[in-house]
Amino acid sequence: MEESNTLTLKRFIILAVIAVWVVFAMAPLVWLFMSSLKTRLDLFSMPPKFIFKPTLHGYEALFITTYADGTRKVSEIIGTMFNSILIAGMGTILAVALGTMSGYAASRFEFKAKGDFMFFVLSTRMLPAVAVLVSFHIMYARLGLADTRFGMILLYILVNIGLATWIMKGFFDGVPRDLEEVALVNGYSRLWAFRKLVLPMVKGGIAATTGFCFIFAWNEFTFASIITTTRAKTLPVRISAALGKEGLDWAMVAAAGILLIIPIVVLFYLIRKHLLMGMTFGVLGKKE
Amino acid sequence: MAEVTLEGLRKNYGNVAAVKGLDLVIKDQEFVVLLGPSGCGKTTTLRCITGLESPTGGRILFDGKDVTQQKPAERNVAMVFQFFALYPHLKARKIITFPLRARKASKKHIREKVEWVAEMFKLHHLLDRYVGGMPPGDKQKIALARAVVRDPNVLLLDEPLSALDEQYREEMRWQLGHIQKQLKVTTVYVTHDQREAMSLADRIILMRDGRIEQQAPPDEIYRRPANVFAAYFIGSPGMNLFPVTLEDRDLLLGKESRRLPIPEEIISKLAVTERREFVMGIRPEFLSIAGKEAGEGESCFPATIFSTEQVGNYKIFNFRVDDEIYHGMVRRKGVLEGEGMVCFDMAQARFFNKESGEAIF
Numbered sequence: 001m002e003e004s005n006t007l008t009l010k011r012f013i014i015l016a017v018i019a020v021w022v023v024f025a026m027a028p029l030v031w032l033f034m035s036s037l038k039t040r041l042d043l044f045s046m047p048p049k050f051i052f053k054p055t056l057h058g059y060e061a062l063f064i065t066t067y068a069d070g071t072r073k074v075s076e077i078i079g080t081m082f083n084s085i086l087i088a089g090m091g092t093i094l095a096v097a098l099g100t101m102s103g104y105a106a107s108r109f110e111f112k113a114k115g116d117f118m119f120f121v122l123s124t125r126m127l128p129a130v131a132v133l134v135s136f137h138i139m140y141a142r143l144g145l146a147d148t149r150f151g152m153i154l155l156y157i158l159v160n161i162g163l164a165t166w167i168m169k170g171f172f173d174g175v176p177r178d179l180e181e182v183a184l185v186n187g188y189s190r191l192w193a194f195r196k197l198v199l200p201m202v203k204g205g206i207a208a209t210t211g212f213c214f215i216f217a218w219n220e221f222t223f224a225s226i227i228t229t230t231r232a233k234t235l236p237v238r239i240s241a242a243l244g245k246e247g248l249d250w251a252m253v254a255a256a257g258i259l260l261i262i263p264i265v266v267l268f269y270l271i272r273k274h275l276l277m278g279m280t281f282g283v284l285g286k287k288e
Numbered sequence: 289m290a291e292v293t294l295e296g297l298r299k300n301y302g303n304v305a306a307v308k309g310l311d312l313v314i315k316d317q318e319f320v321v322l323l324g325p326s327g328c329g330k331t332t333t334l335r336c337i338t339g340l341e342s343p344t345g346g347r348i349l350f351d352g353k354d355v356t357q358q359k360p361a362e363r364n365v366a367m368v369f370q371f372f373a374l375y376p377h378l379k380a381r382k383i384i385t386f387p388l389r390a391r392k393a394s395k396k397h398i399r400e401k402v403e404w405v406a407e408m409f410k411l412h413h414l415l416d417r418y419v420g421g422m423p424p425g426d427k428q429k430i431a432l433a434r435a436v437v438r439d440p441n442v443l444l445l446d447e448p449l450s451a452l453d454e455q456y457r458e459e460m461r462w463q464l465g466h467i468q469k470q471l472k473v474t475t476v477y478v479t480h481d482q483r484e485a486m487s488l489a490d491r492i493i494l495m496r497d498g499r500i501e502q503q504a505p506p507d508e509i510y511r512r513p514a515n516v517f518a519a520y521f522i523g524s525p526g527m528n529l530f531p532v533t534l535e536d537r538d539l540l541l542g543k544e545s546r547r548l549p550i551p552e553e554i555i556s557k558l559a560v561t562e563r564r565e566f567v568m569g570i571r572p573e574f575l576s577i578a579g580k581e582a583g584e585g586e587s588c589f590p591a592t593i594f595s596t597e598q599v600g601n602y603k604i605f606n607f608r609v610d611d612e613i614y615h616g617m618v619r620r621k622g623v624l625e626g627e628g629m630v631c632f633d634m635a636q637a638r639f640f641n642k643e644s645g646e647a648i649f
């Protein structure tokens with residue numbers, strides 16, 4: 001009886017903490033969402049309005065450009081969005097694919113100067129972007145990669161592959177070697193064991209890595225702002241530019257914020273099951 | 289079935305030399321046990337034989353054919369891992385047929401083989417169950433069945449019983465020995481448990497620090513250990529090792545130089561070595577207690593027995609010489625603690641070089 005009482009109390013405290021945390025985390029997002037639907041008047045009313053007549057004017061301003069002569073055209077932000085999805089998506093998929101393979105190699109094989117190599121791989125992520133910005137700018141200009149989607153994809157693979165390698169190595173380290181060694185001894189190839197035995201066990205890790213890499217690539221601003229100008233421009237660059245050019249239409253800014261968040265929410269919704277597995281991997285890895 | 293030869297096998301992990309030059313011939317159908325304290329390189333040796341690890345130096349031959357560069361799959365060896373290495377989400381039948389399916393064996397062949405192996409291990413009732421929830425003993429049976437189902441050249445086992453409960457371990461040990469003799473498969477078994485080695489091995493390969501200390505059948509390694517390490521490692525408790533000094537045809541025991549009456553012929557044999565200091569080894573069962581007085585010609589000395597321990601019908605008694613603890617084993621009832629005379633059966637004593645630890649006779 002006593003015990004179950006303390007148990008419910010403990011449960012209650014945990015739930016309360018989680019609830020507070022959720023409110024803290026969600027409040028700005030809710031605020032952002034409401035702002036994106038408000039008129040200029042509602043936006044600045046004091047005290048803030050929680051009940052108001054929603055308008056899509058912020059989204060309209062984002063997607064439709066009105067010229068001085070009154071003609072209205074679909075804004076080039078659609079193209080920018082496409083760029084962002086393509087560049088961040090491909091950059092992430094390829095970085096995770098390559099990182100998964102190199103992470104496996106780093107986990108399972110010994111090779112010369114492995115420690116140095118792994119440190120180098122990690123160091124690519126430690127360097128502040130500004131430090132190499134100029135070199136990249138010049139290099140990309142000479143190679144004809146400046147303002148190309150291909151160049152941006154390459155860049156994001158480069159930035160993410162180190163992180164992906166390290167995270168995946170950690171997950172592979174958690175998979176007992178015995179299982180694949182049984183396969184090797186029993187007449188199966190290393191590739192078979194990797195695909196059929198090991199990969200299914202690190203699904204969670206792949207999901208988590210994908211999440212990290214995508215967030216980074218999707219939000220990346222520094223490189224994109226220097227290397228892209230028009231054709232390969234990405235959303236963060238476009239939105240920050242909009243801030244300066246068109247004055248402070250806060251509803252539009254809020255709408256742009258929502259636009260930036262949506263893909264990440266969708267991605268995490270899709271991978272949520274695996275993500276949970278990835279986080280509890282320590283437990284799973286122990287089971288034989 | 290194959291004869292396995294290791295020629296100067298070496299394996300380094302970075303700066304760590306795990307195996308430092310092993311020469312060993314394992315005869316066809318022989319049951320060999322690699323025995324030694326943990327970290328001595330047993331597992332590494334085993335993994336080199338399977339091909340999971342490639343040696344830093346030396347060669348591995350199966351029936352005279354060099355397989356050093358071959359992949360594990362090409363060697364047709366079977367390995368049983370310490371923690372079974374089973375896929376918990378599969379049924380036993382699927383796990384057992386795993387090696388056969390790799391070889392694209394026919395359905396009929398697979399069915400026959402499963403029947404054969406299930407009969408041998410008495411595991412019909414487990415075949416269609418998931419291994420996840422099985423007790424360790426059943427898991428180990430399935431791991432063994434998977435290993436032998438395809439008639440491997442060599443069967444390799446890495447501490448296969450260490451994850452089992454004591455009582456089950458005995459039973460599995462017995463079964464394992466029995467099955468090996470039935471299958472007539474060359475077997476290399478790794479353990480740090482000398483009792484397991486003693487009861488299973490045709491030949492024990494005693495290892496320490498990446499090298500072989502002695503290789504011999506169990507009874508020989510027990511009776512005639514090649515050095516002090518073998519003497520102490522084998523047996524429970526191990527051989528007593530007393531520091532002794534030869535002085536004017538007298539053998540003196542310990543720092544206090546207690547004179548130990550011993551046969552003239554042993555003195556002569558020791559004298560020809562032209563050394564003075566030796567290590568005298570004698571197994572606990574060749575020690576006895578002689579009350580207050582020793583008989584004429586017996587090799588006894590006074591000692592205080594400070595504790596005893598009952599092991600089945602035997603009693604182990606413990607006493608000290610120069611702060612070192614030694615053990616004797618007698619089949620006697622009653623209180624043994626207290627002052628007494630401890631006597632040696634000198635015919636069973638073994639002498640070792642004090643510096644090198646090698647046996648003299």
Ligand SMILES: Nc1ncnc2c1ncn2[C@@H]1O[C@H](COP(=O)(O)OP(=O)(O)O)[C@@H](O)[C@H]1O
Binds near residue numbers: 301304328333
């Ligand atoms: N993969 C490895 N990397 C580095 N050192 C290792 C590795 N495997 C084994 N060793 C080292 O090699 C030595 C022998 O190990 P091992 O063969 O596992 O011993 P045993 O099986 O006799 O306990 C130990 O010192 C161990 O730390």
Ligand SMILES: [Mg+2]
Binds near residue numbers: 327330331332
């Ligand atoms: Mg071991």
